[in-house]
Amino acid sequence: MSWRFRRSMKVGPFRLNFGKTGLSSVSIGPRGASLNVPVGRSGGTRTTVGIPGTGLSWTEEASPRSTRECQQQQRSRPQETSTESTIREVLGVMVGPECVGDAFWRQGLIDRVLNYEDTPRRIREAALLVKSPEMVELHLRRARGVAATRRAAQEVLQAAQSVLAFTEEMGWSEPG
Numbered sequence: 001m002s003w004r005f006r007r008s009m010k011v012g013p014f015r016l017n018f019g020k021t022g023l024s025s026v027s028i029g030p031r032g033a034s035l036n037v038p039v040g041r042s043g044g045t046r047t048t049v050g051i052p053g054t055g056l057s058w059t060e061e062a063s064p065r066s067t068r069e070c071q072q073q074q075r076s077r078p079q080e081t082s083t084e085s086t087i088r089e090v091l092g093v094m095v096g097p098e099c100v101g102d103a104f105w106r107q108g109l110i111d112r113v114l115n116y117e118d119t120p121r122r123i124r125e126a127a128l129l130v131k132s133p134e135m136v137e138l139h140l141r142r143a144r145g146v147a148a149t150r151r152a153a154q155e156v157l158q159a160a161q162s163v164l165a166f167t168e169e170m171g172w173s174e175p176g
Contacts, residue, residue, distance in 0.1 A: 083149045087140045090153045095133045100160050104130060109167050116170075123166045126159035 007018045008027075015027040017036070024041040027034045036046040043061055050057025094101040104110045113119055113127045130136055136156050143152040167173040 082146045086149050086153050090140060090156055094136055100164060101133060103173055105132060109173060112172055113163055123162055126162040129159040130156060130163060
């Protein structure tokens with residue numbers, strides 16, 4: 001027979017349960033009905049229901065979930081990933097008639113900016129970023145993760161604004 005050490009301490013609505021190695025679990029609930037969540041012990045969450053003072057109780061332990069199962073449950077399940085929707089939104093702003101890209105690519109503003117000798121370096125770099133719809137999409141797809149894709153989308157839109165402002169300043173395109 002082995003020795004067992006169990007000590008608990010009540011802190012507000014929670015009961016901290018200690019074992020030989022320290023904090024083993026946290027319980028919440030009134031006498032007769034409690035939920036016990038493991039902290040330093042193995043196993044899953046235990047639910048206990050009983051009749052106080054009689055010694056009669058029923059306990060059920062849920063099987064512990066793997067880290068992968070927890071991550072899968074936390075993920076939202078959209079029809080389309082937010083990365084894809086960000087790419088689609090940026091391309092919707094850039095590509096098509098009456099869009100900024102129409103002036104850039106069909107009317108040749110990007111080529112004019114890149115071929116002009118006195119184009120500032122920052123504008124030339126912005127023009128290279130939005131040189132074609134394929135370059136825009138490639139820049140967005142190179143980003144890893146949702147946050148990086150959003151930053152890449154901001155870079156594309158800022159580049160387009162910079163190039164457009166430069167072409168308006170040079171008189172190559174009309175404002176608006």
